[in-house]
Amino acid sequence: MISQAADAPGIEPDTHSLRTLILFVGMVALLMLLLFRFIQLQVFYYEKFALRSDSNRIIERPLEPIRGMIFDRDGVPLATSNAIWTLSIVREEVPDLEALLARMSDALDLTQEDIDRFNRKLRQHRRPYEPIALKFGLTLKQRAVVAVDRFHLPGVRIESRKLRDYPFGRMFAHAIGSVRRISSEDYASIDRENYRGAEYIGRLGLESRYESTLRGELGEQTLEVRASGRVTRPLEVMAPLNGRDIHTELSAVVQRAAVRALGTQHGAIVAIDPRDGAIRALVSAPSYDPNLFVTGLSAEQYASLTANPKGPLFNRAVAGLYAPGSTVKPIIGLAGVAHQQTDWERTIYDPGYFRLPGSSRRYRDWTWRPGGIGGHGEVDLHRAIYRSANVYFFDMASRMPPSQLTDFLYAFGFGRVTSIDVPGAVTGLVPTPDWKLANRNDDWRPGDSLNMSIGQGALQVTPLQLATATAIIARRGEFVRPYLFRGAKDNGLINAVEAPMLKLPSKEDYERMVAAMRAVIHRGSMGAGQNGTAWAYIGMDIPYSMAGKSGTSQVVRQEQGEYVASEDLPPEYRNHAWFVAFAPTEAPSIAVAVLVEHGGSGSRSAAPVARAVIDAWMETQV
Secondary structure (H helix, E strand, O other): OHHHHHHHHHHHHHHHHHHHHHHHHHHHHHHHHHHHHHHHHHHHOHHHHHHHHHHHHEEEEEEOOOOOOEEOOOOOEEEEEEEEEEEEEOHHHOOOHHHHHHHHHHHHOOOHHHHHHHHHHHHOOOOOOOOEEEEEOOOHHHHHHHHHOHHHOOOEEEEEEEEEEOOOHHHHHHHHOEEEEOOHHHHOOOOHHHHOOOOEEEEOHHHHHOHHHHHEEOEEEEEEEOOOOOEEEEEEEEOOEEOOOEEEOOOHHHHHHHHHHHOOOOEEEEEEOOOOOEEEEEEEEOOOOOOHHHHOOOHHHHHHHHOOOOOOOOOHHHHOOEOOHHHHHHHHHHHHHHOOOOOOOOOEEEOOEEOOOOOOOOEEOOOOEOOOEOOOEEEOHHHHHHOOOHHHHHHHHOOOOHHHHHHHHHHOOOOOOOOOOOOOOOOOEOOOHHHHHHHHOOOOOHHHHHHHHOOOOOOEEOHHHHHHHHHHHHOOOOOOOOEOEHHHHHOOHHHOOOOOOOOOOOHHHHHHHHHHHHOOOOOOOOOOOOOOOOHHHHHOOOOOOOEEEEEEEOOOOOOOOOOOOHHHOOHHHOOEEEEEEEEOOOOOOEEEEEEEOOOOOHHHHHHHHHHHHHHHHHHHOO
16 A cells, blocks of 8 residues: 555656647647748738738729721811710719719709619629719719719719710711710620720721721729728829721711702712722711710610611611612613624614513603603614613613623622722622522513613612712723722722723723713703703703713502602602712712602702712812
8 A cells, every 4th residue: 555655646747748748749730830821821822812912902993095086088077085074983982872873863963864874884894993974964063062062972983084076966977977885785795804994885887997996995093992992092004095096088078068968858978089989978868966875865765766767877878779770871881882782873763662572561761651652762872871761771681681781780889899998888789580580489581681771670779889880980990999988098908809890892982971971961062852861950050071860760660551750659659869970071080879769850859969069079179
């Protein structure tokens, strides 16, 4: 018992030492782990967590560039960027957005469309702390109201922004186009990074065609903010690269004259310089004010444009398809001469109608009236042009294979897009036997060639194409490609695509065709009752030499033996009126195509418009 008692105290120190050792080792291990983690965070992961820390106190705001301006050929601004005051909201700085909007509605006259547009923008792609525009064009009074109540309006910014402005309003809308607010559909097709903070994108016309040139490059501002989101100081600014200006070949003088001459009528006008294809005027009526799309349209306003049966948003000049009527007769005449189906001396007797062999159907002249009245008597090609004698072309086309007609029309720019940079231009239609079989499940018939020879039937052209064809005649057969942006020519794009050159056996054929078209307008040595179709309307006092051709395009078909004057029909059933012209005939510098929808007679309705356009151009050349 004594020995056991003596041994007991010896066991306790050993146990204590072991526990102490274990505790010490544990503490050392823990310290080593902490030291390892400290080194890991401070050395190996420093950049990662430093960046994450900075992102909590540093934000980047995109700086939108100023859009480039658009000028006419004389330096007149057609599209500019003007400063307006805008109220924006930084969502992250607003504790109660609904309460803020309610507070500001009365003071700023906010509309539901303003709020809806703001909410749509919030749902779209954006970065944190990016200001979202709520109200554009603040008045001085509205800015003062916000300034006085600024303490109670967290997240509110008043900024001066450059917004697009179109000084001429609707006058250049279809040529220049417009910018419009970026939609959710746009974000699906654009580079979102390049459009951070952007409100607008070019739509239609040159604004769309040269979007990358006009837009410029985004800048960026780095700001230091508090945890609450308040900006404490700017850190760095990378200035945006503003968009480049573009100079067009359009002439504000000619465009204004064209719009005024067309007046309240619906239609289109295209004026081209035959020397190089520069477009001097491009008008489509009715039109719209592109400025409406900058500040924003309500749903009702937008619906009133898109649902308008008159189609103010539709560009008739480059996308409207119409039968060209008699304006193609000079081309058909040249085709007949080129293929030796006629010549300048050949004559026929024109009783006012034409019959195909073995057929009782009468293809009528525009002079035909019930009772056998009408016709031009003895007609050669020269007279068939200036009097627009249908029967001469019926007779000639009845002997021509369809390809001799269609190939010539194609060579003059129909049935395809030949313009260099005209957005929205369409191909039109030059019907062929293969096309008819594929689309109408029917064979080509002689009547199809007859209808094509006077610009009727399935043939469909645009005013731009007809102006181009007129410019080719003015150039005596040398092809020309229309363009709007002066840089298209400077960059060598004018010859980027090889265009077919149509050559006749002799330039004399072109000179004789120009003389025949000149007789449409100028009286010359012709006797009474033998004047050209447009002489009485524009030729009696003209101070320069002009060549032209009138045309009408049927809207409704009249049956055999039936005749109702176009003027006696309801307005929506009247013929479309065409007139093409160029001047001066010796050295042309302007070629024009005019369409007046439901205008009736081309000489009466469209020719005075063409004369006004050419007059305006000629005055600029003095």
